[in-house]
Amino acid sequence: MDRRRFLVALGGVSALSGCLEGGPPTADGNTRGDTDDAGGSTAGGTTTPSRASAFDLPIPKDELRRGAPKDAIPAITAPVFSDDWTGFDEVNVTLEDSFEVVGVEIDGIARAYPLAILNWHEIVNDTFDGRPVVVTYCPLCGSAVTADRLVQGEPTYFGVSGFLWMSDLVMYDDRTESLWSQVLATAIRGELTGDTLSLIPSTISTWGEWKASHPETEVLVPPPVSGTIKGRQTRRYGVNPYRGYQQSGAIGIGFNEEVDERLHPKTSVIGITSGGVARAYTLSTVNDEGVVNDEVGGLPVVVASSKDGTLVAYVRRVDGEVVEFERDGGDLEAAGSKWDLVTGRALDGPHEGTTLTRANDRSPMFWFAWADFNPETEIYGR
Incomplete structure (x- = not known):
């Protein structure tokens, strides 16, 4: 690495x-x-x-x-x-x-x-x-x-x-x-x-x-x-105190000694771990492909993003069967049903009301953080 x-x-x-x-x-x-x-x-x-x-x-x-x-x-x-x-x-x-x-x-x-x-x-x-x-x-x-x-x-x-x-x-x-x-x-x-x-x-x-x-x-x-925890408090909630940090290459507050250079440290990734394999999917790659059907350590997954940049990952199993997802505008489509991208819930068809299982157990995060906690991670598409 x-x-x-x-x-x-x-x-x-x-x-x-x-x-x-x-x-x-x-x-x-x-x-x-x-x-x-x-x-x-x-x-x-x-x-x-x-x-x-x-x-x-x-x-x-x-x-x-x-x-x-x-x-x-x-x-x-x-x-x-x-x-x-x-x-x-x-x-x-x-x-x-x-x-x-x-x-x-x-x-x-x-x-x-x-x-x-x-x-x-x-x-x-x-x-x-x-x-x-x-x-x-x-x-x-x-x-x-x-x-x-x-x-x-x-x-x-x-x-x-x-x-x-x-x-x-x-x-x-x-x-x-x-x-x-x-x-x-x-x-x-x-x-x-x-x-x-x-x-x-x-x-x-x-x-x-x-x-x-x-x-x-x-x-x-x-x-x-x-x-x-300190009782009545207030802050300047209209101000993002981390705006400069989020747009820079800076890591933490200056004590990260090693950084995985494969991606810019603030790249937004969604990570999946299964069967001893860790894999990261960047927002830009998922946007370019529209929908990603993949397998991580034997786990069939689908990764997608919304127009506002919401990254999601689900197990692409429906009623025990592995399915392939496609995009239908802002939604996903598979097994005869349309699926809400943000919730993973089937909106119509034979699976209406069914909700897909999440494939990720943490939210998307900055690349440097995902790589720090998953040092052997792969990057989808590389």
């Missing part, structure tokens, strides 16, 4: 520190020290296969980098949802159709979490009809990961530790203060080292596309309407 040293100045994101004021009080109003315990006992009881097996756990303390004080990026702990952002005097931003959102649907409940909020808060502790869920987004990696927020079978709150590992968000859980890698969804230091979270599919889409595919969707309303 062609890799090189990649040295980055801090200028691309150093300005972000100005928005990270305040100390580390928790949801109950108490104050805790930084979560940097030595950790090391493996708690076991994992619920989902983990890529962490490729890494030696616990992660050494000197591999963590302090990006901000603990809870300086205040996780949302009391989310409020509505049809849109109108009617809230505290919200001075218009929710545009072009805004990107992390979309989650569980048992018929659809919710959208705008990146305009997640760029500033990174974690939303939510509940779907009694089911505790955590929705996370790392702006440095461009990665969204959604999971059940259960630790040892009990609900917990997750917060932003302020640490970064491999330029990725490191979370902590409120029960044990173990440290968790967002992309791996695995505890990497502390009492629960080696435990993993049970993942829930999520999509990065635009608000316009998400609500078109989910007419009954709710959308997260920004703080101070929604409450945070």
